[in-house]
Amino acid sequence: MSKKRKRKNLLAGLGFILPFFILYTVFTIWPVIQGVYVSLHKWSLMGKVKFVGLDNYIKFLGDKKFLDALWHTTYFVLITTPLLVIMALILALFANRPNKLKKGLRICYYLPSVLSVSVAAFIAKYMFTPYRGFINGFLHFIKVLPPDRELQWLNESGLAWSAITAMTIWWTVGFSMLLYLSALQDISPQIYEAASIDGATKRQQLFSIVLPLLKPTTYLVVLLQVIACFKVFGQIYMITVGGPAGSTRPLIQYVYETAFKKNNMGYAAAMSYVLFLILVVLTIVQKTIERKGAEADEF
Amino acid sequence: MNSKAKKKPGSIVLSIISVILAAIFMTPILWSLAVSFQKEGKQINSILDWFTPPYTFQNYPDLILGSDVTKWLFNSVFIAVLTTVLTVILSAMAAYALAKIKFKGSNALYFYFLLGLMVPGEATIVPLFITANGLNLIDSYAGLVLPTIAGSMNLIIMVTFFKGLPNELLEAVQIDGGGELTAFFKVVLPLSKAVISTVCIFAFIGSWNNYLWPLLCSMSSSKFTLPIGIPTFAGTYTVDYVKPMTANMIAAVPVILIYILFERQIVEGITMSGVKG
Numbered sequence: 071m072s073k074k075r076k077r078k079n080l081l082a083g084l085g086f087i088l089p090f091f092i093l094y095t096v097f098t099i100w101p102v103i104q105g106v107y108v109s110l111h112k113w114s115l116m117g118k119v120k121f122v123g124l125d126n127y128i129k130f131l132g133d134k135k136f137l138d139a140l141w142h143t144t145y146f147v148l149i150t151t152p153l154l155v156i157m158a159l160i161l162a163l164f165a166n167r168p169n170k171l172k173k174g175l176r177i178c179y180y181l182p183s184v185l186s187v188s189v190a191a192f193i194a195k196y197m198f199t200p201y202r203g204f205i206n207g208f209l210h211f212i213k214v215l216p217p218d219r220e221l222q223w224l225n226e227s228g229l230a231w232s233a234i235t236a237m238t239i240w241w242t243v244g245f246s247m248l249l250y251l252s253a254l255q256d257i258s259p260q261i262y263e264a265a266s267i268d269g270a271t272k273r274q275q276l277f278s279i280v281l282p283l284l285k286p287t288t289y290l291v292v293l294l295q296v297i298a299c300f301k302v303f304g305q306i307y308m309i310t311v312g313g314p315a316g317s318t319r320p321l322i323q324y325v326y327e328t329a330f331k332k333n334n335m336g337y338a339a340a341m342s343y344v345l346f347l348i349l350v351v352l353t354i355v356q357k358t359i360e361r362k363g364a365e366a367d368e369f
Numbered sequence: 370m371n372s373k374a375k376k377k378p379g380s381i382v383l384s385i386i387s388v389i390l391a392a393i394f395m396t397p398i399l400w401s402l403a404v405s406f407q408k409e410g411k412q413i414n415s416i417l418d419w420f421t422p423p424y425t426f427q428n429y430p431d432l433i434l435g436s437d438v439t440k441w442l443f444n445s446v447f448i449a450v451l452t453t454v455l456t457v458i459l460s461a462m463a464a465y466a467l468a469k470i471k472f473k474g475s476n477a478l479y480f481y482f483l484l485g486l487m488v489p490g491e492a493t494i495v496p497l498f499i500t501a502n503g504l505n506l507i508d509s510y511a512g513l514v515l516p517t518i519a520g521s522m523n524l525i526i527m528v529t530f531f532k533g534l535p536n537e538l539l540e541a542v543q544i545d546g547g548g549e550l551t552a553f554f555k556v557v558l559p560l561s562k563a564v565i566s567t568v569c570i571f572a573f574i575g576s577w578n579n580y581l582w583p584l585l586c587s588m589s590s591s592k593f594t595l596p597i598g599i600p601t602f603a604g605t606y607t608v609d610y611v612k613p614m615t616a617n618m619i620a621a622v623p624v625i626l627i628y629i630l631f632e633r634q635i636v637e638g639i640t641m642s643g644v645k646g
Binding site for chain 1: 384390397419459460463473486490491494495497498549595600613628
């Protein structure tokens, strides 16, 4: 390449990249760096107040509300992920059965996933509200719940968690189901044919052929789900506002309240890095597994 | 073996279970829809009362004409369209340069953009708010749009796709005396309809459903998007569900329609980005 050509390419290349480069640097990369600086200060909505060193980091280690919020987020991950993965697999197996229902089922199972978090959360909130809500009404209707009793879904910690988990599964299972579905469709029909010639029943095929072949997808689905669950905020904030008595408050809500309601941005930024660390580690694990999966595909 | 011979009682039971599950998944949406057609103040004694006539369509015009919902709807559409267009153009331009223009430093830049895939936006909201505030972007359309197009996921997807485009066509443009802009608009974009439509759908749905950032960035009701506006609205009607559910449906129906129209592309896009991400 001539020198002139090289220059021309360099200018064109940089010119094409520049607009995105600026936005990406200012809004994606810079906040990560600036966050460190903010976390070393007492910082209000109006700006920097004073340098406090690592105080913000030492403080959250002894902050019961922070530790509770971290535990709530972890608890949510632990109860929601397994249920969601199993449900996704069951739905995918149903939507993959060779009959006329196939497309209709896929559309119905995925439909809640296109709703925005506010719409989904508010439908759920009204579903679970006592007296006029759908769930208690339905339980009265099928006579499971006596007419004079109401379940206080949003005011008892255990029931509130069930409501949040049920809503989250309903609202997000579609994505994992689609991943399973595409993995199921990649299994060659010849494998099933060979198995049935050898006399394997449907059930044997499912447990000794299909499920083992879905293992890589399961790793991916579990990790993506764990990552998504650690980011939980919107639906809990709108369904229970973290209550009753803060017993369902997740980490992001505590960060949000500390920064914007209690006006302590420095402390909130420091706590954010705990979440940051958890998510970066999980993302690295996920990318590694994906790469291994892609390499295995090539052979 | 034809499919009729395979139908056994077990298979029918499974079909019935699968349909019941589909009904359960649809129930909350159908219930909300039914509530939105009820008259305000109706006496609800049994769950069936939510579904029985008399129906009214009046709630929709009432809300669209007489509340901020229309403003929020406009904001949501405006921001989603702007986000989609800017995401596609800016990411595609940068992706084209990284994939097809040979220049010093392009590998380093690609690596720099890869780092962005690791950054969880949820964990940087506080400094992002401070940055946006410093640039006077809080409570403005620019503030609502610009940070959401700064992620590098779409860029990486496009780089992978553009690398697969044949170089011969681009060289032909240069032989004809065309510059990089001609190559980009006349060759690359028309050949990339598949990847661009995927990115468009995701950018649009992502923006439409975005919650955390608009919650922080929009301060006045005139800048709210539907996801931010609806909860404030619903809070004032705690006894009667009719108005909040109607507002909910106004926010939900457009995405449901987009989903049903583009079901195939959306499903393909999700599996592509999820599996090959």
